[in-house]
Amino acid sequence: MIPKEIVNKMFQNDFFSQWLGITVESIEEGTCTLSMTIRKEMLNGFAIAHGGITYSLADSALAFASNSHGRQSVSIDTSINHIETLKEGDTIVxxxxxxxxxxxxxxxxxxxxxxxxxxxxxxxxxxxxxxEWKE
Incomplete structure (x- = not known):
């Protein structure tokens, strides 16, 4: 299967990524670009995006990029650094x-x-x- 077919298959059953409102902008072997917009229900008590939102977007990008080679892959270690705050309506990539x-x-x-x-x-x-990913 080619990367786009693999990601489409994964995304069909990825209800969390769908709930996030993720759009797959591009996918090739070893790389992936995703985008989404911050919604009100994604904000924490400070009226900024919950850290789990950017983490989840990055985790989905990791999943799609790493599976794009055709072998099923799962994360075993991840970390994130939050640098800037996000507000409702912000679009991130x-x-x-x-x-x-x-x-x-x-x-x-x-x-x-x-x-x-x-x-x-x-x-x-x-x-x-x-x-291997199969059709």
């Missing part, structure tokens, strides 16, 4: 970039931006199973 790909592991960085401003940096490691 996550770009996942593959840093290294080994037989059993993949290493990725995801940069989340609002316009030209970096709002969060995410790092993820995935385990690459032997199971």
């Amino acid at each position: 996550a770009v996942a970039k593959q840093e290294a790909l080994k037989n059993k592991f993949g290493f990725y960085t995801i940069e989340i931006k609002k316009e030209n401003t970096v709002v969060a940096l995410f790092k993820g490691t995935v385990f690459r199973s032997d199971k």
